[in-house]
Amino acid sequence: MAGNHDLSTLVHECADCPIRHRAVCARCESDELARLEQIKYYRSYQAGQTVIWSGDRMDFVASVVTGIATLTQTMEDGRRQMVGLLLPSDFVGRPGRTTAAYDVTATTDLVMCCFRKKPFEDMMTATPHIAQRLLEMTLDELDAAREWMLLLGRKTAREKIASLLAIIARRDASLKLRSAKGNIVFDLPLTREEMADYLGLTLETVSRQMSALKKDGVIELEGKRHIIVPNFDALMEETGDDSDGGFLV
Amino acid sequence: MAGNHDLSTLVHECADCPIRHRAVCARCESDELARLEQIKYYRSYQAGQTVIWSGDRMDFVASVVTGIATLTQTMEDGRRQMVGLLLPSDFVGRPGRTTAAYDVTATTDLVMCCFRKKPFEDMMTATPHIAQRLLEMTLDELDAAREWMLLLGRKTAREKIASLLAIIARRDASLKLRSAKGNIVFDLPLTREEMADYLGLTLETVSRQMSALKKDGVIELEGKRHIIVPNFDALMEETGDDSDGGFLV
DNA sequence: TTCTTCGGTTGATCTGCATCAAGGCAGATC
């Protein structure tokens, strides 16, 4: 029954997860913690493995511990659109709904901390803070989705790529340290095709724009995936967003 | 202190609103109702008027009573993307945030039922069902936003138009009756430009595709705004979605 | 070793939608 309580942010640190479950309450009383410990379990997935298919019965909710997962929608003729990128600490699943609305896929090796839905819902009823915390998180996700609508509807291919890189850089930078020179350095967790699915582009266009950003010195590439951002502001310039941040977390 | 309680759907009918506030609780105890009555007030806006600007201080949450409002994001160079369409009974505003994230505009004459944020938040804390109901609604909105991401990222102009018409037809049909012949008939609440902002298109393309759908007999047009859908299934065919519904509410 | 596969790059060409431009119609104002 270890686990720290971060009262200020209403976040609960799971006993043996390396990261916080952002989903899970909240001014923790130790008996709530104990209940959480009892109903949780872990699942691992290999890179490329499907966690759940759209339409499948989904009797758990979960929080990403390590690795990256994606939410994707597919049209009958095969057109695909990614609608969510799940990084460590992100929450999946929907209390009150029994089937999955999207394909959930592990793009890297993935560990999730799961809670069976029924006990989790019971806990939500018993512990009002959990519903409030979930509401807060869902509103954040809604904001992010709407930001993404602007990207999909109105940004150019170059702006789309820059925006995606900026998001990943920012999320990643909050976990890791910067390189000695103050550069932001990270590994792309997505293939060119996955990037395309996220951005509403083709993989060829993604590849071309990556090359263009490299040629223009906005990013440096080592191999296919390792990205160096020498100047984050210069990258932000390319996103088309107002300079003052915009994208959340 | 009139107001019916619809316990099954956790919806509260406002005493003098003609419609339900979907936002507002929830296995109503009459003293909760009384509190709600005390903190609510009404505001009217004319068509075209801005309810609130992105970045402004927003010290209320609200529910649309009559009319239609939109949520819009604008880039520095003027590119605009609508990210939400608020029909009667939809909820605006975000407990726990003090500034508006989007421009909210009345596209028709609009009446909103408002609650000052602080008392509303207090009530949320005191009445757990409200948070749960809000969570439910927010998750629905998130699903709708993700559906829209698919539209913006992957659908053709024709599919986009058909999808928008299908959504409005469906929302509208649930309020009104069908015409004698079983057609769905409604008035477009948006200008061509607003449709374009919603769909990530230009107004010219919207106009052209509307003409094309008319030429192909998918819709009939009386004047610019009055739409007749002789065969809803035929319209759904054009959306690119799986036949079984897809779009929510 | 060679062959295959997977992820990625780059070139040539095509096309759907944007852009630029002209005009039409209905309702308001003078």
Place this chain on the structure above:
DNA sequence: GATCTGCCTTGATGCAGATCAACCGAAGAA
């Protein structure tokens, strides 16, 4: 009545990104 303004339509043209296609290099597998 004439004129204006807001909303819409239609045509001509341009271009960003899609599509089709060839090829590259690295990592396995035979």
